[in-house]
Amino acid sequence: MTPTPDDAAAHLPLTPVAFEILLALADGDRHGYDIMLEVERRTAGGLVLHPGTLYRAIHRLVEAGLAELVEPPPDRDSDDERRTYFRMTALGRRVAAAEARRLAGQVSAARARRLLKDPKVSS
């Protein structure tokens, strides 16, 4: 199979940060701080992103066509601080799904080898 630019597989594997950002965007458009909070909340504080890391990762996603910049929704951010919002593209959604499948495959492989059952490993 020859990879074309549009092929989701060509973008795999995603970096953990990139995957977290796409997960955060799967619910809908968000601005940077919102993404940061969502990632922090979902990982229970396990992944705390500095603005530099966050925006570089977002920039990579935008360059690769997995996310795009959008105008803020009109009803939000009326506090005069218009922020840039980000939206997951259709390609982005396919890539995130492919990455999830890839990870799920690894997880089931780990489970098959009893890596996940063993409390010493999982704790």
Added chain:
Amino acid sequence: MRGLLVLYRWLLHAYPRAFRDTYGRDMTLVFRDRCRAVRAREGRTALVLSVAGACVDLLSGGLAERLHAARTAMRAQAIPSSPQSSRRRGDSMWQTIRQDLRYAITSATRQPAFALTVVLIFALGIGATSAIFSVVDAVLLKPLPYRDPGRLVSVLVTTPQKAYARIPVAPANLPDLQARTKGFATLAGFSPSWEMRLTGAGDPAEVYGQYVSAGLFDLLGVGPARGRAFLPEEDQPHGPRVVVVSASFWQQHFGPSAPLAGQTIQLDLQPYTIVGIMPAGFRLPLQASIVNERAGNAEFWLPFALNPYVASRRIPVMNVVGRLAAGVPLARAQSELDAVAAGLAHDVPTSRGQGLAAVPLQQEVVGHVETTLLVLFGAVAFLALIACANVANLLLARGINRSRELTMRFALGASRTRLVQQLLVESALDAAIGGLFGLLVAYGAVQALPGLDLPQLPHVTAIAVDGRVVAFTLGLAALTALLAGLAPALHATGDVALGSLKEGARTVTGPGRRLRNGLVLGEIAVALMLLVGGGLLLRSFWDLTHVNPGFRTARLVELPVSPTPSRFDTAERRRAYMTDLLGRLDGLPGIDAAAAVNRLPLSGTNTLVPVDVEGRPPAPDGQANSVDRRVTTPGYFRLMGIPLEAGRDFTPQDGVTAPLVAVVNEQMARQYWAGEQPIGRRVRLSLLSGAGPWLTVVGVIGNVRHHGLDTPVSPEIYVPYAQAPVESMTVVMQTRTDPEQLLGAVRARVWAVDPDQPVPALDTLAGVVSDSVATPRFRTLLVATFAGLALLLAALGIYGVVSYSVSRRTRDIGVRIALGAGRPAIVRMVVGEGLALALAGVAVGLCLALAATRVLASLLFDVTATDPLTYAAVAAVLVGVAGLASYLPARRAMRIDPIEALRAE
């Protein structure tokens, strides 16, 4: 907060312009939101760490992004890259770096003076920062050395009175705390350091130990290195006399290989069996302060059951530590404690009006030095920033001088990236060597620490140049190399890339000059900020040391004494002891007078006692009128130079059978009998045994700053020793000779009365006063030193810029002189250039200082953070130094020979 945002926006320049334009504003907003959240949620230390992390992230990310942009641009030029070629590229990159390093070493040896200056400035900035970091790391950042320290809390008693905000718990209340709470897995307690007498091994010595309840070592998760800890049955009334000793105590008295079994020591004339030895460096989590200065040196631990106050519900001598049960948040433990406090207030009369507070142990132990340390770290970080600006300026100047060499290499095919890399490797080499020297500086500073007088710094023994400090230093060196090297490298190669092979391009305009001026302006602004901080602390310290303490110190020495309890066990015997002792000391050649007091001013020890004043209704529960109670012998006030405002001092006639009398201080008289005659009034103190007898006020004395030079005076009641013979007293003596020479004779007299009384040294009262301001002195000294170094670096910066500009304009100045411009006009022109820079820097610096010195407010005494005098004086000093720094090159300009200058072209 605004300053942080400005800094962040400035650091954003590490990113390529396109990236900055797209995301810069949003990144700043995210940074701001995050800072606010961290500050609100986790406090200032976390904020500082988070900001530092964000800045490092920004710089490294910016660099990576620039590399990425460059690579993308290359790929856009359709250069096919196969895995092999990229590997080859990696190899060759390593090769070029090695090549650059060799080249850097060669060029450093060609200009050794220049390289040495740069290395020294780096060493200074990096070394000072690393030294302070090692303190901050050991004291604030490292968790306490116990098992799972994050779950440990300190339980304190709170009262409405501010002067006594943090009180330990009365020992008999511990069982109630244990029984009535569920949120703690365990609760245990320990006493402050207790002075005891070690006898049977040479001269009697005073040693310090702590009483600990049986579960304490388990709770902390630290056990003895040899032997065992106390058994629960040993912490019972009438339990055996057993002791656990420190590693250093064992080493000193028994040696490493002595067998543990059956060893005993004699404390306060009682034999104790040693059952265990703690690991080296072990100490209990106690906030260091003047009172328990020697807490860190506790040499042994005894079961709490042996403590004289173990059954007391009134005497607060137990520091209670709890370990939160799994899953219990601090807030829940606190609400349980609130309920316990309410219950105790109901059941136990002495607990009325008291609350209980759970404070994270780390905060309790180090919280009081947090502001001081963060201020010091901030000051030294700014110093490092100035050092970077200075190096950047030097490198810029060198870059301009090397433009021909760079142009040549560019012409021979080196890319601009390659040249930038070369220059960066050079500054990295300087920073690396500077960092190594900096490590030595930090190591020397840390070695010198124990010699400094730092009674209030916890964990002094844990401060060391360890792996973390080395890693920090390396990171700092890399950061400074980048900060100082990047702009000059980009600038020097920028000219080259523009193809300026022009000979004799002698203009000093353009971005180079702007950059250099901007750097110097920034240096001056930051230096001004540091100087204002140092100036404020100096003024405040000056005021503090010129507060009238209310007593004199000249020729006075002190000696704490406590008659051996087994020998002087009754009040009658103690009275006889004190009369005998003072009589013998008074008659000693070299000593003019001797008297005694139980609590010396500024020694950190006080006794707060509830009081009833006749004719005034008793205060409601919990708001009891309280006074400091002190016991003195006749003649103490005169000896100490404390003025008698009314009435009389105690006399030998105020004996055990005479009417009970008291002397009060002015504050007491003003607070309870304003506008009335205090003499003849009666007061009653609550003592351990309950309400005491009525005492008649016979005198009023001047106020004494017992609690601290910066602390308001509390009401005090003095009673005569003969009517209240307490166990421990401090003898004060007025000497005519050097205290050192008197020590032998004093010892002989003391031992004639009580052979087991330790007499380690005679401390001067001036020393006691000086010790009480050790912490402000320490931070003032350090901040002032950093400010002085900043001033020096800023002056060097101005000198460099002005003299460079003069050397570039030799021809221009020569023409002016040839056309008849007077020498004073030349001096005015050159000095004016330096002053203009300085004034602009001062203006920016004043704004910075106004914002930054707010954090100092809590450390200042009698001076506000916006003290106009300090600001004006500092600005004047800085402008003066700037004038001087530009006058030196101006004199050179004045002497330019116009003919020489023109011919040189």
